[in-house]
Amino acid sequence: MEKLLYGVEDRPPGLITTTLLSLQHLLAALGGIIAVPLVFGGALKLPADQIVALVNAALLGSGIVTIIQCRGVGPVGIRLPCVMGTSFAFVGAGVSVGLEHGVPGILGSSLVGSLVMIAGSFFMPVIRRFFPHTVTSVVVTMIGLSLTPVAVDWAAGGVGSGSYGAVGHLAIAGFVLALVIGFVQWGKGVVSASAVVLGIACGYLLCLALGLIDFTQVREAPVFAIPQPLHFGMAFPVSGIVAMSIAFLVTIVETTGTFMALGAATQTPIHGKRLASGMLCDGLGSAFAALMSSPPVSTFAQNVGVVSLTGVASRHVVMLTGVMLLAAGLFPVLGALVVTIPQPVLGGAGLMMFATIISAGIRMLGSCEQSRRSSLIIAVSLGCGLAVTVRPDLLARMPAFVREVFGSGITVGALVAVGLNLLLPGREGQAHEEDEPAGQGVAAAPVAASASAA
Known part of the structure; x- marks a missing residue:
């Protein structure tokens, strides 16, 4: 197991170093955080000012909850480098509620639905026992496999783009990917640790030189705006509460x-x-987000890839990312500037980040017990998870409830792995959970430098 460049409690030396390391977490998450309110706004045909209000609230809420998750406040917060943001897991239920009851229905249903996650948190010591090493290894691998198509779509120019897969898009993504590989492999100290942000910065400069950057959103974005609590009001339709509660169960x-x-x-x-x-x-954060007029939040899996790739596990770094998200919510022009990054640039870096999660998952799978039972759990759960990931239309004729629960390859893979582990003879995970080593078989990242080298 390779040594982390910075551990969870380490503080990188100097504000510039910490800012660079925080910025790459921001770049990995910002697009997803902004996308969800934009989807809601487009589906509900909201006027531009209301969409802006949703986006600002989402950024502000994500920033505050990220800080609490990383720092911890009493019993609240995992105290790990965890980026929080609005989640696509709630889009299906949210849009269906919003079409009938508007944004107030989405927010009210989210507020009540968050109680499911708050209540569920008290049963996590029991739930943890359903995630022994084999099941955890499957879930880690499925996270990487589910995110990789997202990076591929970015590299190709974005889903729905008329120039999807154009040679120019792929060339830019390949250029950024090559730079990130070079920075990780041959960079020293902070260069290796900030490989993602440096690769994206170089790709952005290339696109700027080629005239591919559109600054229209920056010019139109307000410089300063304070999100207003209960800006849209709230409604509490029973059907909406049920739909969002199911989404929280899946989450x-x-x-x-x-x-x-x-x-x-x-x-x-x-x-x-x-x-x-x-x-x-997560649960309290989603309740707070609803009060701030934001869609629900959840932990972002893509930022696990940043940690795995760079070896920077400092929660203090991601706390600064939370501050940046908060600032983006108060100064929309900053968020608009980041959104000008072309998708192929993000795709080149994202492919490396998400594939690193797959690599970590494979290492974990390799350290699982070598038995027919373990092989069966891994094969079937990965196969079912991939079926939903690569062929989402598989569930198109299923009832809405089934699509909501089983629409994510990560969820399907996890549920199948947990189910098989419970049903097949010789159940794994009956020993005390604390006895299982963390990250068994996982090397943090191909980072050779030590913390002192930075």
């Missing part, structure tokens, strides 16, 4: 898997009490 499974992956990447034991603190922050 509990995905977030548990993400926390386990984060534990492996940071070489930190993830026991039931720590899971409970993280899940409680």
Whole structure:
């Protein structure tokens, strides 16, 4: 197991170094955070000023909850480098509620639905026992496999783009990918640790020189805006509450898997009490987000890739990312500037980050017990998870409830792995959870430099 460049409690030397390391987490998450309110706004045909209000609230809420998740406040917060943001897991239920009851219905249903996650957090010591090493290894691998198509779509120019797959897009993505590889492999200290942000910066400069950057959004964005609590009001339709509660149940499974992956990447034991603190922050954070007029938040899996790739596991770095998100919510022009980064640039870096999660998952799978039972669990759960990931239309004729629960490959893979582990003879995970080493078989990242080298 390779040594982390910075451990969970380490503080990188100097504000410039810390800012660079924080910025790459921001770049990895910002697009997803902004995309969800934009999807809601487009689906509900909201006027531009209301979409801006949703985006600002999402950024501000994500920033505050990220800070709490990383720093911890009493029993709330997992105290790991965890970026929080609005989640696509709630888009299906949110749009269906919004079309009938508007944004107030989405926010009110989210507020009540968050109680499911808050209540579920108290059962995490029990739920943790359903995630022994084999199951955790499957979930980590599925996170990487599910995110990789996202990076591929970015590299190709974005889903729905008329120039999807154009040679120019792929060339830019390949250029950024090559730079990130070079920075990680041959860079020293802070250069290696900030490989993602340096690769994106070089790709951005290339696109700027080629005239591919559109600054229209920057010119139109307000410089300063304060999100207003209860800006849209709230409504509490029973059907909406049920739909969002189901979405929160699904998110509990995905977030548990993400926390386990984060534990492996940071070489930190993830026991039931720590899971409970993280899940409680997710639930309370979503309730707070609803009051701030933002869609629900959850833990971002893509930022696990940043940790795995760079070997920077410092929660203090990601706390600064939370401050940046908060600032982006108060100064929309900053968020608009980041959004000008072309998708192929993000795709080149994202492919490396998400593939690193797959690599970590494969290492974990390799350290699992070599038995027919273990092989069966791994094969079937990965196969089912990939079926939904690569062929999402597989569930197109299913009832809405089934699509909501099984629409994510991560959730399907996790549920199948947990189910097989319970049903097949010789159940794994009956030993005390604290006895299982964190990140067994996982090397943090191909980072050779030590913390002192920075």
